[in-house]
Amino acid sequence: MIKKIDNIWGTEYSFEILHRKETESDVPKIIIVTYMFNNDSTEITKLAVESIKKFTEQEHEIWISDLNSTKESFQWVVADDKLNFVRNLSISQPLPSRQDSYANALGLEAGARAIDPQTKYVVIMHSDVVVAANNWLEFVTNKLNDKVRGVGLSIDSSRINAMHCSGMVFDFDLYKTYKADFRPNLPHLDVADDITTKIRENSFEYTYCKNSFNDKSVIDLIGQESIFKNMRCDRSINDNNEVFFAHLGRGIQKASGKYFKPNRTSIRQWINTIKQFLNE
Template identity: 30%
Template sequence: MKTALKNGTAAREKAEVDGRVYDMVVKRDTAKGPGVPRLIIPSYQPAETASAILKTCIKSIQRFTSEDSYELWVVDNNSPLKNCEWLLGLEGVNVALSRTEPVPPQKRGIFSRLFYKQSSVNSGSYANAIGLELGLRLIDPSAKFVMTLHMDTMACRANWLEHLQSKLGDNIKASGVCMETHRTKEGVLHVLGLLMDYQLYKKLGMSLLPELPQYDVGDRVTVDFEAAGYGVATCPNTYEQPELAEKLSPGSGLKDLRVVRAFDDDWNVIFLHLGRGIPKSQNEYKGKAASAEEWFDFAKGQIN
């Protein structure tokens, strides 16, 4: 990081989110026109496995997305420097290394700080929201489209981004790979892969910050867009419809991969979500879904 600051490839910047000022080291490596979607990935890398998960995400985007059709931002949430400095060496990727802990307002008091644990915040929704909000403060404000992503996702087919863009129009202002129905009966697009009309987002004065227990990170994109009279679109996926896995060939490697698989209109899998990426990177996840090792094994045949 010191080298990047010294040679001028990165600079210190500050941004305020939710009443807290965040100190960042920012490397602006690429800039596209306002019509090109800005892809924002918030990250936290407590261990090498988490870094490998993030690298897989970045490589998949670069592998399956035309270089001139997106502008990528990775916003790291105060990871140990030894785990995140590698981001500054990436070409064609804009990077922000936040060196301020993403602490929610209710945890900022003296008493609360005594019991504060870094990992519990960084693995939570609030840190994801901060990473995304910082990204929004760094991109060109005239950008027409923004896509939010989780670091444990993988693009796996060419034209995945174009497919999501094709769903946007006069009435549809956001599209995504997965609809979440745990908190609202009508459902909301999940920020793990959500493309939205950024100018409408700004016009409505919105925020991605969670309002738990009612709304999680980015839920209000769907809620507020629909309240303003617009619709949203989602891909068919195995999170909402597990039976869709039966459409897949046993030899594809996708049929039995225990992750969320999102389809295009021709039933091609275009996008994957591992889920619980940070806990899995620290061997803290005890569920039945795919492990980080299974994720990497599948990725080898896709992006390497």
């Protein structure tokens, strides 16, 4: 394990970094930003990781970018020899709600600095997601080429139609070459929106997958046998209309008991359903 001080955006942070699984530069690196502080927040992150392990046939690395979770909550990451991690030991928790986006960006930046700098493709995900079909990673990365440099699993239509940071894949060389910035600049840009901006500004393209967040009619394409058919979450589908990615949304708020909107999937409903799904 490496312990280091790194200056990110003008502030020094203390990190622990453990790179246990090293792969070639052309192998996608998956970065999951998380903050685990109780059983529910820990469980949703575990389920995200378990789903990746179960459904990812393509070679990959998983990186947990941790925002100073409690020691007890983080222990399973330390114990799992298939996981790499970068852990910020300096950031104060819990953060005020207005800083949640900044903390997410900070986690993404720490993850990007920890991976092989020659990495070809980077996948970023929230912790309240699961992948749900074989060959999902190949399906998404096959959309990338010399012209198309990013793929969103959904699009945030509220600002600039950016690839949503709950799940996206992008060309890491473009990110570095054009100095893309994960930081939000609200109300104009949210977390990681600058990647979309840099793609556009430099005459490249991005695309996105069919998903229920941007198009409710996608739900009609999902088979009745799917547990995701009637689940109130965001779902992305492949060319066979199989759900390959699902995003709970507001996972940390739900885990902390601070989300009260009706007609949404609760944290316990998500955990129980996804556990059942992964055990099938």
